[in-house]
Amino acid sequence: MISNRDDVTRMILSAKVAKDIKWRDVAEKVGMSKEWTTAACLGQMTFDKPQAETVGELFGLPDEAVAWLQITPYKGSLPTAIPTDPLIYRWYEIVNVYGTTIKELIHEEFGDGIMSAIDFSMDIQREEDPKGDRVNITLSGKFLPYQSY
Amino acid sequence: MISNRDDVTRMILSAKVAKDIKWRDVAEKVGMSKEWTTAACLGQMTFDKPQAETVGELFGLPDEAVAWLQITPYKGSLPTAIPTDPLIYRWYEIVNVYGTTIKELIHEEFGDGIMSAIDFSMDIQREEDPKGDRVNITLSGKFLPYQSY
Amino acid sequence: MISNRDDVTRMILSAKVAKDIKWRDVAEKVGMSKEWTTAACLGQMTFDKPQAETVGELFGLPDEAVAWLQITPYKGSLPTAIPTDPLIYRWYEIVNVYGTTIKELIHEEFGDGIMSAIDFSMDIQREEDPKGDRVNITLSGKFLPYQSY
Amino acid sequence: MISNRDDVTRMILSAKVAKDIKWRDVAEKVGMSKEWTTAACLGQMTFDKPQAETVGELFGLPDEAVAWLQITPYKGSLPTAIPTDPLIYRWYEIVNVYGTTIKELIHEEFGDGIMSAIDFSMDIQREEDPKGDRVNITLSGKFLPYQSY
Amino acid sequence: MISNRDDVTRMILSAKVAKDIKWRDVAEKVGMSKEWTTAACLGQMTFDKPQAETVGELFGLPDEAVAWLQITPYKGSLPTAIPTDPLIYRWYEIVNVYGTTIKELIHEEFGDGIMSAIDFSMDIQREEDPKGDRVNITLSGKFLPYQSY
Amino acid sequence: MISNRDDVTRMILSAKVAKDIKWRDVAEKVGMSKEWTTAACLGQMTFDKPQAETVGELFGLPDEAVAWLQITPYKGSLPTAIPTDPLIYRWYEIVNVYGTTIKELIHEEFGDGIMSAIDFSMDIQREEDPKGDRVNITLSGKFLPYQSY
Amino acid sequence: MISNRDDVTRMILSAKVAKDIKWRDVAEKVGMSKEWTTAACLGQMTFDKPQAETVGELFGLPDEAVAWLQITPYKGSLPTAIPTDPLIYRWYEIVNVYGTTIKELIHEEFGDGIMSAIDFSMDIQREEDPKGDRVNITLSGKFLPYQSY
Amino acid sequence: MISNRDDVTRMILSAKVAKDIKWRDVAEKVGMSKEWTTAACLGQMTFDKPQAETVGELFGLPDEAVAWLQITPYKGSLPTAIPTDPLIYRWYEIVNVYGTTIKELIHEEFGDGIMSAIDFSMDIQREEDPKGDRVNITLSGKFLPYQSY
Amino acid sequence: MISNRDDVTRMILSAKVAKDIKWRDVAEKVGMSKEWTTAACLGQMTFDKPQAETVGELFGLPDEAVAWLQITPYKGSLPTAIPTDPLIYRWYEIVNVYGTTIKELIHEEFGDGIMSAIDFSMDIQREEDPKGDRVNITLSGKFLPYQSY
Amino acid sequence: MISNRDDVTRMILSAKVAKDIKWRDVAEKVGMSKEWTTAACLGQMTFDKPQAETVGELFGLPDEAVAWLQITPYKGSLPTAIPTDPLIYRWYEIVNVYGTTIKELIHEEFGDGIMSAIDFSMDIQREEDPKGDRVNITLSGKFLPYQSY
Structure with missing residues (x-):
């Protein structure tokens, strides 16, 4: 059961490392800038249907995850108010x-x-x-x- | 008695409003970019002697303040960790x-x-x-x- | 020496109580809504010159304060991140x-x-x-x- | 085992995406405003029995979840004191x-x-x-x- | 210049110790319960005019302070979110x-x-x-x- | 494996909803006030052996949980320092x-x-x-x- | 104007250094343990009248301060929740x-x-x-x- | 997989309740004070090999846990900076x-x-x-x- | 599924205790200083391919983990802003x-x-x-x- | 009235800028390392009598300040838990x-x-x-x- 976008972000990050995918290649396939595409993959932007399907195919995501990519996420990508990285x-x-x-x-x-x-x-x-x-x-x-x- | 750079920043801000001075004019007189000059006037950068004297003259600062402008400040310009402005x-x-x-x-x-x-x-x-x-x-x-x- | 808008807000609040002024009357004189005018008097909005002069007259502010009313303030009106009031x-x-x-x-x-x-x-x-x-x-x-x- | 309302909220959110349900349609079926109904589905309000059963049917919830929808929840919907979204x-x-x-x-x-x-x-x-x-x-x-x- | 209710609270506390006044006596003179009266003197409630004048006389407050006692205060009496006392x-x-x-x-x-x-x-x-x-x-x-x- | 009292509290809350148990009925069976009994069920007080067994029977708890009810818990029932509810x-x-x-x-x-x-x-x-x-x-x-x- | 016990603590600390007074001597004069006496001088305990007068004499405090020493203080002696010292x-x-x-x-x-x-x-x-x-x-x-x- | 000392502490606490073990008995078997032994069992001190084996036997811990007891832990036993208990x-x-x-x-x-x-x-x-x-x-x-x- | 570097760090720490591996030995095998190697194993630095393979072999990590060791991690090794250890x-x-x-x-x-x-x-x-x-x-x-x- | 070491630190910093004094020269005169001497001048260490007198002379401090330099200070030199500088x-x-x-x-x-x-x-x-x-x-x-x- 996927109950928030973070679950999908984790799937994408895991697949990205396992399949050695580059963000710029994702962006090119999606047809948007590398900045927007990466932010969207990291759970900060909303994909439209064709974009979500492209992303789903690239990372091997289940249909449920592809549906979540089209839902506006709760934004904010950092684990602490003052970032440690x-x-x-x-x-x-x-x-x-x-x-x-x-x-x-x-x-x-x-x-x-x-x-x-x-x-x-x-x-x-x-x-x-x-x-x-x-x-x-x-x-x-x-x-x-x-x-x- | 001036005991930190914040005291000087307050003097500059007060004089800026009273004398209706523009940051771009300060920058021009100082001979640096408007971004660096403003940051320095707001207590984030260190002026050299001629720059400090120019700033002192423009804002009508006492000698003690002009000396402080040449001292590396404790940086950080925001009153709260997450800015409210x-x-x-x-x-x-x-x-x-x-x-x-x-x-x-x-x-x-x-x-x-x-x-x-x-x-x-x-x-x-x-x-x-x-x-x-x-x-x-x-x-x-x-x-x-x-x-x- | 006035070095930030909060100093002016304190003057306004002090005069408001001493002279028993109503926000709606201020708004009427300023010619704006009571919501915007009050926010501006409380240091959250920027007055133009005639508005600032009207406010200055009503509350008996010095010229320096009237100048500050025309400067964009550092916004945020609450003393704690989670309000106690x-x-x-x-x-x-x-x-x-x-x-x-x-x-x-x-x-x-x-x-x-x-x-x-x-x-x-x-x-x-x-x-x-x-x-x-x-x-x-x-x-x-x-x-x-x-x-x- | 469901031990708090958040578990039910997660079920509802997951089903909402999977079944592509709109909040306005939920509200109409429940017979309340869209604002109240959404807040209730998100774990902030208490449904009565018929409302809870309607919601349970729409989202395909188990009986245990339907029972929880009728329990006054611990309110507060944000993960941080200052929201990042x-x-x-x-x-x-x-x-x-x-x-x-x-x-x-x-x-x-x-x-x-x-x-x-x-x-x-x-x-x-x-x-x-x-x-x-x-x-x-x-x-x-x-x-x-x-x-x- | 009094610019908020805390200034008045400090005056009251100072006078209370100097003149050895009891809260219950203040309450009796004001004609309200000791709980409400004390909260009001400590800057948490709003006095009406006769009450404020009684309080002003008891503690020897200036007129400006008496006016402030009739203004709804910004409430919250503790210096830290988790009290140390x-x-x-x-x-x-x-x-x-x-x-x-x-x-x-x-x-x-x-x-x-x-x-x-x-x-x-x-x-x-x-x-x-x-x-x-x-x-x-x-x-x-x-x-x-x-x-x- | 139960490793703290919170695990037991979650079991009790889950059973309470599933079995539609009232706190006042628990209190009556335990033979204590409703205030103390509820606090104890919510993990804030320590039951003695007969009380714990009564509670265990009412909520259908395993023996391990009944043993935990007799252990002094780490107290504090709120998820944040300033409660959101x-x-x-x-x-x-x-x-x-x-x-x-x-x-x-x-x-x-x-x-x-x-x-x-x-x-x-x-x-x-x-x-x-x-x-x-x-x-x-x-x-x-x-x-x-x-x-x- | 003294409006809280901290003002008195500051006076005591200032006089202690200026007059080179030892806490153990204060305690002996006050007739209590050095631990309690120091805590009381530092604004954490309440003196009775003779004790307060002894302390007042030792540190050269004004009458108003001596009165404050007999008032139960708002306790807590540290400037931050996690001490830096x-x-x-x-x-x-x-x-x-x-x-x-x-x-x-x-x-x-x-x-x-x-x-x-x-x-x-x-x-x-x-x-x-x-x-x-x-x-x-x-x-x-x-x-x-x-x-x- | 055990990846930190907290996992072992949870095992010990669970076994302690299930087997009704007293800290003083553990201390006696380990041959150290009850204060040090309890702190060590709660993940704050480092056992040597024989001590760890004694503890492992008493609480029925797996070998991996016994190894962890001999590793210097990340110390700090409280869930919040200001304890609620x-x-x-x-x-x-x-x-x-x-x-x-x-x-x-x-x-x-x-x-x-x-x-x-x-x-x-x-x-x-x-x-x-x-x-x-x-x-x-x-x-x-x-x-x-x-x-x- | 591994979705961040912390998962790998936990695997390394678990294997380190189970296999009783010393950091200095890891460093020697990796061919870097003990300081850099330990930081990298603890999820703060990025290994190149041969280094990651050496580490993977030493700790018995799966291929997916070895791939993650070559990805720049989100840095910061402490669970609280002010460390308790x-x-x-x-x-x-x-x-x-x-x-x-x-x-x-x-x-x-x-x-x-x-x-x-x-x-x-x-x-x-x-x-x-x-x-x-x-x-x-x-x-x-x-x-x-x-x-x- | 000086009531804490911070007051003295502010005097030293003000005099240092006005008189253009170098820390290494202070250290030499005091006869200690530049690291320890600077920390002591910044209110983190305790001077003995001759050291304090040397410092007092260099910076032109009053006797009261020289006495404070010999008092163990409340340590911690940063204004925020996570430094902004x-x-x-x-x-x-x-x-x-x-x-x-x-x-x-x-x-x-x-x-x-x-x-x-x-x-x-x-x-x-x-x-x-x-x-x-x-x-x-x-x-x-x-x-x-x-x-x-």
Whole structure:
């Protein structure tokens, strides 16, 4: 019995290692970006029916799991409020160190409002650099002004 | 008596509102990017002597404060572990929703290691869009591979 | 020296009691709804210049405070993550008891996405009822679909 | 062995996906609003016997589960004190940003007391809007004055 | 400048010790029970005008403080979520040890609902006992049934 | 294998629903108050041998479980430090709102010390009331003076 | 204005260093054990009038502070739930490592109940030892059996 | 498969109840104090080979469990940072109320350093007393002076 | 089904005790330091293929587990944010007591930046000492200067 | 009025910046290592009289502050349980990632016990390295075996 999306995520992760599947190959088969596809496989986004079937086939999932992939999940991928994993923590640290800076500069440019995390996309690229390659990540979110009424 | 950098940050914020100063103008005078300069004014980075003097003059700070601006601060700009401010929370949410995705894709591309939050830069841009302007932020961090020994 | 919006909120609350001012009267003078105006006076929204001057006059605030009212504040009005005040706790309880219900029904109707808390308005009304008057609150938020890319 | 209501909720969620059942159809069969029915299926409300039997039939539950549906549950539907799911977090954010506003305005109108979360109902509606459809939610709770004695 | 009820509570506590005032005498002068009066003096209930003036006179409070006594306070009297004071902790312990028992027995008697903490009164009495006097406390709260709709 | 009292509590709760047993009937058979008996069945008190056997028979427990009922349990019945269930939360709220009041009044009457939560009893009664029935709960605890030495 | 016992504790600690006073001398003058006297000076116990006056004279406290020493304090001497100070942490560690052991052995000897922390005394002694002197602390608390009713 | 010491502790507790074994009898067979032996059985200390075999025989443990008893465990016996069980909480309370007192008196006697929780022993005794028997616990820890260098 | 690295860590720990394997022997076979090898076996580092096969053979792991050893794990080895185990807590204590000292001295020597925990190695050695042997641990991390831009 | 060591630490930090004093110069004057001296100046260690007087002179402290420097402080230098400052966090991360490794290897070498954080010293050195200089830190703590009794 599958009673939440986490059960499906575990199946996917287990099959991914056993079958040595790459996220970029999944993304290509699904026809979406590698960022969105990975997030969806990890239980954070909702697949439509053809996408779910593709994913189900790739990872060898049962029909019940394929049905769950089309259900909006309870989001949040981290086991603790402050992440312990060093790679993910660096992002938490950026929010902690630069959070007020980001706030000040967006407000200076746009006024009161937020950068959407829903109407949002992300792109992760490798930049070759002789002093050590860099990870470049671009986040793009619609600015949503606070409504006054 | 100034006994930590927070005292100086409060002076800067108070003067900024009273004198209606813009961060981009501070950055221009300091000769650094608006992102780094704002973070430094908010107590997260260390100014060198000429930069500190420029900042001191702009905000009308006493000499003692100018000396503190050249001292490496205790970093972390948020009052709570999970930020309450909606704009900053959206970033925490991105880390929570996309954290494992970012981890998977960087490891798939680079192997085990992290994206540095120290050898790091950030660029915030407005993208005009008829459906609503977007905030585009590019984060660039050196990839640091885990050392095995 | 005023170094954050909380200082201004404290001035407003102090003057409100001393001068026995009503929020609805403030709202009327400011020309906005009582909900938005109160939130703004409590340090959660940003006034424009004429609004800030009206508020400054009503509460007898110094110029420096009036300037702060036009600065986007660090939002979040509660002293603890789980509110202790019974009236506000009931709202936390509604989120806790009905949170998954709201999620299920919005997703059933709209698909994956959220109800905006930014493009959002609130209306509080008294409904007379012989068994005891009721508080009726209508929340209206734009549905924002998750972007897939 | 079923030893708490959560076990039953998991059965319902699993069957809902497997059988592709809609909450509105459950509500119609049960004869109550979609809001109350969903909350009850998610383990937050108590069904009476005929309601429980209807639900049991719809989701194919064993008799033991049908008995549990008639037992008052230990309420609270969220896995963490601050919800990580973006849709539910927006509600937590509304409480955080507007909590003191709601408190001030209810006290100004009604005096000291609370809006009940027990003698309470909720109605979720879609409002069509050319700029993007809106979620409108009306909460209605009896005002309960603090007793002095 | 008084900007919240805690400032007034501190004034009352300071005056109480300096002038050696008893809560029961305050209650008698105010004309309410000692339980309600003490809670109100400690910043948890709202006085009406004559009561506030009586309290103000007894403790020698300024007019501004007397005005604050008539404002509904932000309630919650404890500095930590789990109280450290042994006397108050014992109550937290009772809730922790007997919480599910109280829940089971009220539901068995009344069905689903709660015992109100608003339409509520409390009475503290000393019971003489040769094996050691006892504290007897009676709590009386209206039963509020959960509304189904 | 039963390795803690919680396993037994789960068995009791499961049997209670399946067999539709009332706590008051258990109490009558055990020969103790309904409050103590329920707390003991919920894993908070220790039964003696005949009581444990009666309980075991009523709920159809295996011998191993009956042995566990006679072992002093690790007490504490709530899954979170601040209870999410509305009925139990109201008690937490009473402690939070009235905690300092209870402390002041007991100290005024008895001096420094506590009201015991061990040499303690509780009685829950329904009081009929035309405006809505009330839950009356009397707590009786021995006063224990702080020893000075 | 002194509004709580912490203010008095701070005065005592400040005077103790300035005047180089020893706790054992305070205890001798007060006529109680060094353990109780120190706890009382640190704001955890209640002095009677002559004791308070002796303490007031020794530390040079104003009358208002002497009055506060006779008021039952809000107890709890640590700034964080888990102490950071190494000496005090070792005690927290003992509770954490040996807590269940103490519980098992007291229950095996006495049955269900607790060791009182109120009818309680403590004695701290130095034991000379060639391998390094030892701190010997004896805790003595009345056993309080759980009442069944 | 046993993968940590907790699995073994659960086996011991289960067997202890089923076979009605007393800790003092275990201690006698193992040839160590009842305090150390109980702590070791509860997963906090490390047995040597003969001790582990004795324990294994007494509780009927498999060889794999006997091997685990000789492995240094991850220590800490409590499920929450602040214990909910009343008997263990009283110890936490003693640390909270008397923590600073213990610190002051040890420093006054020994200078800066700590009382070891490693080179440490504990002795629990019953003291008969006509006013109610007492639990006397003696803790003995080597004083370790802070090294300056 | 193995769905995360923790499952593999549990297998390794179970086999280690059952087969009485030493970490230093594992390290020698793997051809890396004992520090890195142990961390990797405990689920904190990533093995390459030959290393994983060696480990798999030593501990008798299934192929699926050997595949998981080559996947970058979600790092963080402690069950609580503040460790309860005394040996590990001492390290947390060093960070707490000496944290600001380390920060000051590194900044005095190197300027603003950090000591890397990624380009990092650790060496644990026993130093014989007549007063008691010592644990000497050398940590070596690349200094990473904060980038200004 | 100085009522705790933190007040003195703030004075030292303020004077250090104003007078541009280096920790290594303080250490030289005090005649101790830079690590111990800095920790002591930051309120974590206890100075003897001549050391305190030297420090007082260097930083221009009043006599009262010099007296406080000789009092054992309440230790713990960090404002939050999990440090937000990136340099200090890396140490917390090392404890989190390598904590169980350190534990396993010390136990393998020494048996059950801990590495002392009291009979402890630390040495911070710069190692020049063409690929980037390294911070090398050696921690030396006496091994303390767990006592069995």
